[in-house]
Amino acid sequence: MQKIEAVIQPSKLDAVKDALLEVGIEGMTILEARGHGRQKGHTEFYRGREYTVDLLPKIKIEMVVRDEIAEKAIQAIVSSARTGKIGDGKIFVSKIDEAIRIRNDERGPSAL
Amino acid sequence: MRPRRFLLPLPLLLLAAPAALAQSPAAPAISSGDNAWMLTSAALVLLMTGPGLALFYGGLVRRKNVLATMMQSFAMMCIVTVLWALFTYSLAFGPGNAFIGGFHYAFLHHVGLAPDPDYSSTIPAQTYMIYQLMFAIITPALICGAFAERMKFSAMCLFLSLWTIVVYSPMAHMVWGKGGFLNAALGGSVPCLDFAGGTVVHITSGVSALVCALYLGKRVGYPKEPAPPHSVVLSFIGACLLWVGWFGFNAGSALAASGLATSAFVNTQFATATAAISWCIAEWIRNGKPSALGAISGAVAGLVAITPASGFVQPMPALIIGAVAGAFCYLMVTLVKSFFGYDDSLDAFGVHGAGGTIGALLTGFFATTVINPIYGPGKPTGAADGNWHQVLNQLVGVAIAWGLAIVGTLILLKLVDMLIGLRVTREQEIEGLDVTQHGEEGYDFGS
Numbered sequence: 001m002q003k004i005e006a007v008i009q010p011s012k013l014d015a016v017k018d019a020l021l022e023v024g025i026e027g028m029t030i031l032e033a034r035g036h037g038r039q040k041g042h043t044e045f046y047r048g049r050e051y052t053v054d055l056l057p058k059i060k061i062e063m064v065v066r067d068e069i070a071e072k073a074i075q076a077i078v079s080s081a082r083t084g085k086i087g088d089g090k091i092f093v094s095k096i097d098e099a100i101r102i103r104n105d106e107r108g109p110s111a112l
Numbered sequence: 113m114r115p116r117r118f119l120l121p122l123p124l125l126l127l128a129a130p131a132a133l134a135q136s137p138a139a140p141a142i143s144s145g146d147n148a149w150m151l152t153s154a155a156l157v158l159l160m161t162g163p164g165l166a167l168f169y170g171g172l173v174r175r176k177n178v179l180a181t182m183m184q185s186f187a188m189m190c191i192v193t194v195l196w197a198l199f200t201y202s203l204a205f206g207p208g209n210a211f212i213g214g215f216h217y218a219f220l221h222h223v224g225l226a227p228d229p230d231y232s233s234t235i236p237a238q239t240y241m242i243y244q245l246m247f248a249i250i251t252p253a254l255i256c257g258a259f260a261e262r263m264k265f266s267a268m269c270l271f272l273s274l275w276t277i278v279v280y281s282p283m284a285h286m287v288w289g290k291g292g293f294l295n296a297a298l299g300g301s302v303p304c305l306d307f308a309g310g311t312v313v314h315i316t317s318g319v320s321a322l323v324c325a326l327y328l329g330k331r332v333g334y335p336k337e338p339a340p341p342h343s344v345v346l347s348f349i350g351a352c353l354l355w356v357g358w359f360g361f362n363a364g365s366a367l368a369a370s371g372l373a374t375s376a377f378v379n380t381q382f383a384t385a386t387a388a389i390s391w392c393i394a395e396w397i398r399n400g401k402p403s404a405l406g407a408i409s410g411a412v413a414g415l416v417a418i419t420p421a422s423g424f425v426q427p428m429p430a431l432i433i434g435a436v437a438g439a440f441c442y443l444m445v446t447l448v449k450s451f452f453g454y455d456d457s458l459d460a461f462g463v464h465g466a467g468g469t470i471g472a473l474l475t476g477f478f479a480t481t482v483i484n485p486i487y488g489p490g491k492p493t494g495a496a497d498g499n500w501h502q503v504l505n506q507l508v509g510v511a512i513a514w515g516l517a518i519v520g521t522l523i524l525l526k527l528v529d530m531l532i533g534l535r536v537t538r539e540q541e542i543e544g545l546d547v548t549q550h551g552e553e554g555y556d557f558g559s
Contacts (some may be wrong), residue, residue, distance in 0.1 A: 044340065045399045047409060048446030048460060051338045 001072040001096040006061045008081045008089040019080035023072045026091040039087040143234040149369035152311040156360025157246035167350030175342040176544025178554040184256040192249045203281035210293040232367040257458030258321030271528045279520040304509030308365035310420025310472040311513040318465020319517035332457035349407035361420035376422035383434030387414020390438025413441035418472030424479035476506035
């Protein structure tokens with residue numbers, strides 16, 4: 001089982017969700033996040049004082065998938081979230097030790 | 113057997129009886145138009161504090177302090193009312209000497225439904241009293257902008273209650289009260305033209321605010337840590353309520369539904385518009401973009417500056433006064449504040465102290481007998497009529513306001529500091545005043 005964490009632009013959320021649904025992934029967690037990589041922020045002015053805002057709004061998608069479809073999931077995210085500009089985001093993949101379904105205590109890949 | 117409902121109010125009637133006996137019967141000289149306008153104006157001025165100022169200031173602070181900030185305005189609405197009813201109306205508007213009234217009107221004795229001809233012969237004395245109360249409420253509330261996000265609620269209540277007695281009442285008495293030293297309408301020694309409170313309200317509160325900011329010191333993290341407004345939307349709504357409410361503040365100061373009220377209304381609108389434009393132009397030049405916060409701040413600066421002038425100047429000069437105030441206050445709030453480094457958190461001094469000062473001085477220049485023959489028919493009013501001496505009188509009024517504000521505020525701050533301490537602890541300040549002073553959170557979107 002693999003955990004896929006993708007930080008993407010908020011405006012791409014709908015496209016990414018649709019693409020994931022098409023490859024058969026229905027379970028995911030969406031978080032509102034702030035952050036930046038190489039993307040610069042912007043300045044705001046309040047009563048003449050300058051504030052640099054370098055934490056930009058992002059969306060983080062987390063999902064745990066079976067090893068066989070991990071690569072399909074990654075491709076779905078990349079193709080739907082990419083614009084070609086700085087700020088597109090990143091995907092991180094890690095191994096998951098166990099998954100448990102709370103409803104009936106089912107364990108392992110069938111719990112996903 | 114069920115208690116008879118109609119018997120319930122009887123005890124209240126017993127309380128009211130002595131007051132009813134002390135009141136004179138309503139005199140026939142009351143104008144229903146004047147009274148209707150004045151009561152409406154009183155309501156408009158209260159609206160300026162709640163929720164106008166509460167929202168304006170509330171939006172400018174960080175989320176963790178929003179309720180505490182609004183509570184400060186609300187506390188003034190309650191506490192000042194009680195003080196006014198008991199004795200501060202008497203100190204401000206009762207007969208006394210040139211600097212303070214006495215206790216003749218304490219507990220509103222002699223303040224009934226008959227007009228008080230010194231102030232207005234066409235409205236009940238209590239209408240005048242309740243109208244003036246709304247000014248007494250907003251003045252200390254304005255000061256809260258200077259010590260936002262770091263003052264103890266208990267200390268604020270005590271300090272501003274004492275301030276109402278020691279600073280506001282004498283200043284109001286001098287400019288508007290019977291026999292007041294600066295009262296242009298009632299033969300004061302140094303007649304100062306202040307139609308709706310440029311000196312009484314804005315200079316006293318603005319300068320006191322500066323003293324508070326300097327005495328209390330900067331907020332934790334100021335100026336390095338950014339503390340941008342948590343909701344310019346709330347401030348925007350508050351500012352618009354201030355603008356509309358200010359028609360009661362200025363036009364109501366005509367004390368009648370008269371042509372003078374119209375002049376003040378028109379001048380108020382004109383000055384506010386040019387001030388907002390002026391601030392926006394200044395921002396556009398300096399920062400490349402005009403901001404919403406700048407526009408509403410400019411509007412407030414214009415409202416402040418036109419306050420003393422509203423019932424004395426022609427409409428075209430009102431446009432000029434606004435334009436000057438917008439740019440002047442913008443410079444005070446940006447350049448001057450950052451140069452000296454004081455933490456006047458919500459710019460009470462930069463907008464009210466500075467705007468009130470420039471407005472009071474410009475009043476001396478532009479006041480004209482055409483709008484307001486306050487010294488008698490045909491007699492010159494301000495420099496526009498050739499009475500340049502009026503500008504000097506304005507300076508005296510401004511100086512007295514500054515002096516009283518500085519001395520009174522310093523003494524009271526020291527006193528309250530010694531008694532109960534003024535500032536919250538560093539930990540409380542970081543955690544936020546809503547939770548530490550009031551046990552509440554302003555927003556809970558999770559539930």
